[in-house]
Amino acid sequence: LTYWSIADDLDSLEQRNQALQQQLDGLQFPGHNITYFLGNTSLAALYEQVRPSIVVIHGYTVQQSIFGQQYGETQGSGFIYNQSGEHVVVTNYHVVRNAVNITVTLCNGRAFAAEVLGSDPYADLAVLEVNAERAKLPPLAMTSSATLRVGDPVVAIGTPFGLAGTMTTGIVSHLGRTIRESTAGEFSIANIIQISTPINPGNSGGPLLNYQGEVVGITTAIVSESQGLGFAIPSATVLRELPSLVSTGSYTRHSWLGVTGYDMDYHLARVMGVNVTYGWLLAGIQDGGPADKAGLQGGDHQVSIGGTRYVVGGDVVVAIDNRSVLNGDDLMSYLAAHTLPGQTIQVTVVRHNETVTLPVTLGTRPPPPG
Incomplete structure (x- = not known):
């Protein structure tokens, strides 16, 4: 290699380095700059777009104590949504639980009286009806x-x-x-x-x-x-x-299996002498519930692992409708997202190191506590 060829190569590398640096300078990352872009939309523009549809919710709660009535305040957030032509405010149920004199405040400071139109404690959802003209309540779009x-x-x-x-x-x-x-x-x-x-x-x-x-x-x-x-x-x-x-005003279509249990792990598997270290171990079966009627089996004795007592010996749920169940989150989330009362599901369990699949017809969850 000659001096001149090496110099040309260095010049070429320097030009490529400068070009790459210019490309990097054109990118702005979250956490390093206030504004960055996805496509043609900045977060600042996104904020300005949605802000008018987001509200502050305020209310009061009244509780009885040994000192008489005690008043408290509750505050949270919500957003406006168009449900079949009716502009409502969607929020968490726990924000407005037992609340009175509820108000909704828009980003321009205007406040309106509101009342709970419907709620579901099991999903922590509530819908508010706002005493305001529809034109003053711009809704957000919602996607699945x-x-x-x-x-x-x-x-x-x-x-x-x-x-x-x-x-x-x-x-x-x-x-x-x-x-x-x-x-x-x-x-x-x-x-x-x-x-x-x-x-x-x-x-x-x-x-x-x-x-x-x-x-x-x-x-x-x-x-x-x-x-x-x-x-x-x-x-x-x-x-x-x-x-x-x-x-x-309510939602009553939560499916119900009628079981309690724990996430399966290595230590529980050793104690039970089974060869599966994942799934959901059934501890209790509610008498007369869907799981009981289908023949699922709960635990029959207690053991202590690391100072914690467990009821063991029951079925280990490893799949529902051929979908793998690694833990209780998988089981509960599948039931919540994909089932309704009266629906029959196929529950696969490991029972004494044998795999068994049982049809279970789901019931309706009992009403939430008052």
Whole structure:
């Protein structure tokens, strides 16, 4: 190689490096710049587009104590949606539970009286009727969350700690989670979206949006110990329930299996002497319930593992309708998203190291606690 050929190669590499640097400079990434683009839409433009449809919800609660009536305040978020021509506000049930004198405040500061039109404690959903002209309530579009994938970017807008109109961004961290909420009693809320966006008190009920400005979920802050995590009710659940919530005031089509159990793991498998370390171990079967009628078997004795007592010896659910069940989240989310009362499902279990598939006709979940 001559000096001149080496110099030419270096010049060529330098030109390529400069071209790549210019391309990188044209890209702006979340976390490093305030504004970045997907296609032709900036987050700033997205915010301006959806902000008029997002509201602050405020109300009062009255509780009896040894000191008499105690008054408290409740505050959360919500968004306007067009349900068959009726502009309503969608939010979390726990935001307006037992609330009176509810008001809805728009981004322009105008406030209107509202009342609960329908609610479902099992899904933590509520719909409000607002005493305002339809033209003053611009609705958001909603699309099914069924198309979401882990890694998809999302936006949350709400009122954390009373700070109205707060926008945060993140990604879908996981799908099909199960969380607990006191309004649902002994049942968990299934098929939940986990997001990297932290959701704080006041965010509850606000929309989770994709980058087209469409609602894909309703954010919820009911898991108080979930620092650094966020959760959202999937829009697929909202779309399924809204017609009933608006027309009848409730939703009563939650399927019911009538079992309790634990996530299966290596230690439980060793104690039981079975060869499966995944699935959902049935601990209890409700007498006369769907699982009992179908012949599913619960645990028959207790053991202690790491200081925790478990009821073991029951069936291990490993599949429903040929879909693998790795844990309780999978089981509950499938029942919530894909079944209705009266539907017969095929439940595959491991029983004493033998695989058995049983047809189970699902019942209707008992009414939620008052």
